[in-house]
Structure formats: structure tokens, C-alpha cells
Amino acid sequence: MSARVPLFTLIRRLAIEAPFLLFVIALPFLARGERIELLGLNLSVEGLWAAWNILVKATLGAATMMLLASTTPITSILRGLQKLRVPSVIVAIAGFMVRYLDVIASEMRRMKVGRQSRGYEPRVLWQARALASSAGTLFIRSYERGERVHLAMVSRGYSGTMPELAAGEASTADWFTAFLVPAVAAMTCAAAWL
């Protein structure tokens, strides 16, 4: 909460792991091995442990991602990836994706408005057909935009490698803060082992 992300927002976004948890709930009933009675249910011990492991790992992983995404500007994440020596092609692709997501989404919105203004107002499920045909058009448009962007890049001297993004240095205080969480985790592990 020190990250100033509202708790409710975080929980709502965590809903993305719900489909995985459905599978997890089934585990204690289906797994083999030693069984115990719990609240009148006959459950597998191994299954319970497996379910717990998945639940905790998934929640921690998802929560970490949510925190990163909601506190760090995209450009900083891209610079971070570059500093972590992620191949520059991957960083460039991620950058382009972020840059053009809005452009493509607004193109999609315009196409939808175009459909609706010509009286196409189907119920949710029947949207699927129009969506499928629009997807093709959208792909062609995006492909053509890609070509134009490439022209613009070549015109400004692009010859196959992206210039490095300007990256800021992390201060000692930043490093200290960053290591706080792993340090606490390590101490917890150590305490459990002793």
C-alpha cells in the first residue's frame, strides 16, 4: 500500500487468475495418495499441498506484476528491460506495441462506429462475425501502417539497429529499497529452515 495503489483496484485486477483457481479447487478432490477428513470432506493431502502451492505462487506473481504495471511508467519498464540486457529486438518490439496499441485500438473503434452508423447493432454474441471480418481489415491496415513507419524510420537513417534509449542510473537508496523485499523473504526462509 506504500505504492499508493488502491487495495480494491489490486483485488479487482487479481481476478485475472480466477480461471486458474478453478482448476486448483479441483485438485484436493482428484489427487491420489493419503487422504484426510476436513469439514466433512474427504480430501487428498498431496492435493491440498499442490493447491496451496499454486494458489500462493500465482497470487504472488500476479500481484507483483500488477504492482509493477501500476506504479512504473512503460518507458521506465522498457529502459529496465534494456538495462537487464533483454535483446534489443525484443525491447524494440515491446516499445512499438505500446506505442501503437492506442492507434490500432482507435482504428478499431472507428470501424465499430462505422458499422453502427450503418445500422449494424447486433447482440453481443453475433458481434463475433463482424469482429472476425473487421480483424482481417484491421490486420491489413496495421500491416500497411507498419510499412509506412518503416519508410519513416529509413528516412531518418535507420539501418537495422535501434539507438539505445537514454537510461537513468539507480541511486544507492533505490538499490536499498529494491533489495528490501528479497531480504525479508530470505530471512523468512532462513527462519523457517532453522
Add this chain to the structure above:
Amino acid sequence: MNALEVRGLAFAYPDGLQALFGVNLTMRRGERVALLGPNGAGKTTLALHLNGVLEAGAGSVHVGGLELKKANLKEIRRRVAIVFQDPDDQLFMPTVREDVAFGPANLGVTGAELDARIHDALAAVGMTEHAHRPPHHLSYGQRRRVAVATVLAMQPEILVMDEPTSNLDPAAKRELAGILQSLDLTMLMVTHDMPYALELCERAVVMNRGTITADGPTHEILANEPLMRANRLELPYGFDPSFSR
């Protein structure tokens, strides 16, 4: 020496569509020229030849005396800057600053010199305070100005603009005109906006069906009614081209 010398330029697209039939065009240093013509006349195709993005089937292009060929491509692209019609095509980096840095960085400029180039280019278009914003958070007029800055940072000799006023509101158009007038550059402006051409360019070149059909002072061309009609060009309602001269 002429800033730009195009001789007998011909080009056909891979699908067989012939877009240019022997174009001749000479521009003196510091001249601002409007390139007028109906849709499909070959204006954009010509523009894309000036920095070697498209490769001519026949003819030659010289920029400041340097011939356009594979070996000179890098230098030609520094000298000839193209501002494309849709700023979303031109601004592809995560922030404005990085976008402006893209061109000079490709030319090998680094460090303090790069910072100075970025600063000067953004200052020239009045966008310094937006350097760290992502391009998609800017207004259309601001994006257009940043697009101009991205090519200014390469310190070009010729600025080629493809319909600089498209989709701009009148105020943004006027701001851009002020910026363009303040630049000491040879300029070729592809446009459908006749008043804008008259305001900014002393000379106009008319293109139709892949050739140059007229070349002269902008006010004379706009006032030549038969010529305008023959080339599918029209003045906006109520506009008198003799007004400002």
C-alpha cells in the same frame, strides 16, 4: 549549385502502375516551393524519391551537387528530411525526446551534441516542455510539430513535407506556418491547401499524371484559371489569389 536537381525521373510501382513519367525539377537554396496537384498525380511518389526511399527506374536526383546512389544514401537522407502526412507514422519511439534523438543517433551523434540537437529541434517547434511525454498523449497539432522536430534534429538542407496541414485546425495551421517561416531551409511542400501555398511559398510547381505541367510564381499559377482547371485544381470559395500581392 542548386539545392535540388531532379532530371528525367521515371518510376513504376511493382504492380505495374507507372507513377512518374520523366520529372524535371530544380530548386535553388533557400527556396520554398509548393507542389500542387490532384490525388494520384505522383506528388508523394516524387517526394519519396528525393531521399532514396523509392528507387527510380530512370533519371537522376542530385542534392546539393551530391548524386543520389547507394554509396551516398546515408548523407542524402541527412540532407533531405521528409515529414510524412500522418504523424503517427513518424513518431514511433516511447517518448518525444527519444523520437527526436532517433535520427541524429542513427547518424552517430551522441552525448552533449545529441542533447543540444534535441533541445534546439524541440525549441524550434515550441515543444521543449513536452520532451518526456509519449507521442500518443499529444494533440494532433503537437504531434505534427514534433514530427517536424524529429527531422530538424538531423540538420537537413531540404525539408520535404507531405500535406503538412491535413487534419489541422486553423489555429494549429497558423502556428505551423509561423514555425515553417522561421526555418532557414529549402522547402518542398506537397499540399492541397492553396491559401497556405500562397502564404508560404513564392513558387509553385503543378504535377498531373506523373509529370510537371506548370512551374512559376504561386500567385500567377493560382490566378491562371484555365491552367488550374486543366490540372483538376480549385481555389476555395471566396478566395482571391491576387489578394496578398
